[in-house]
Amino acid sequence: MPIYVKIDEYKDVLDLLNMIKNKLAEAKELLSRINELKNEEDAELELWHSGIEEIEKKIEFVDKALFRPSML
Amino acid sequence: MAKKKEESPLYVGIEDPIALRRQLLEATRDILQYLKRYEEFKRVREEKLELISRIRDLSDEIGKLIWKIKKLLPKTGVRLPKKKIELEEARLLEETKPRIRKTKIPKPELSMMEKIEKELSAIEEKLARL
Numbered sequence: 001m002p003i004y005v006k007i008d009e010y011k012d013v014l015d016l017l018n019m020i021k022n023k024l025a026e027a028k029e030l031l032s033r034i035n036e037l038k039n040e041e042d043a044e045l046e047l048w049h050s051g052i053e054e055i056e057k058k059i060e061f062v063d064k065a066l067f068r069p070s071m072l
Numbered sequence: 073m074a075k076k077k078e079e080s081p082l083y084v085g086i087e088d089p090i091a092l093r094r095q096l097l098e099a100t101r102d103i104l105q106y107l108k109r110y111e112e113f114k115r116v117r118e119e120k121l122e123l124i125s126r127i128r129d130l131s132d133e134i135g136k137l138i139w140k141i142k143k144l145l146p147k148t149g150v151r152l153p154k155k156k157i158e159l160e161e162a163r164l165l166e167e168t169k170p171r172i173r174k175t176k177i178p179k180p181e182l183s184m185m186e187k188i189e190k191e192l193s194a195i196e197e198k199l200a201r202l
Contacts, residue, residue: 013141016140017141026130027131041113044112044113051106066092
């Protein structure tokens with residue numbers, strides 16, 4: 001059973017639909033950029049993780065050298 | 073006595089002072105590099121939060137636009153005809169159901185999540201009826 005929409009309102013609906021489409025495209029772009037940033041963050045955190053382990057090793061060396069010289 | 077102690081202090085020997093100094097300097101350098109990187113990390117996070125807020129605004133706007141379309145479209149009474157059996161069953165159920173006096177219980181205020189869920193189930197219902 002078809003329904004009938006006034007022509008003016010039909011145009012408004014089309015305009016609104018276009019606006020929605022544009023906003024959806026924008027949202028898609030934003031989401032993809034957010035994903036990129038998230039990956040950047042993750043990579044950076046991973047780097048920090050390994051970096052902190054490296055620093056820990058160096059400090060361990062210093063600790064041994066200063067406080068437990070016989071262990072070297 | 074204290075004076076005597078000062079005159080003969082004790083020393084701890086460090087086998088490889090150059091390596092020790094190198095390790096200390098490298099650790100300091102690494103820490104400074106990470107502090108520098110942290111500033112960049114902060115910038116990335118701020119940008120991400122800004123984008124998330126923009127995407128939230130966008131989704132609100134899209135919701136409003138959809139609502140406008142809904143308002144522009146005519147209300148239709150198009151419903152799938154219910155089967156006779158189902159109707160009969162519903163009537164019988166209504167007849168046999170014990171009557172309970174309804175008392176008004178004040179509804180607690182809905183949270184945003186509950187509101188969304190309510191709207192969603194209303195839409196699902198409408199979709200199912202189409």
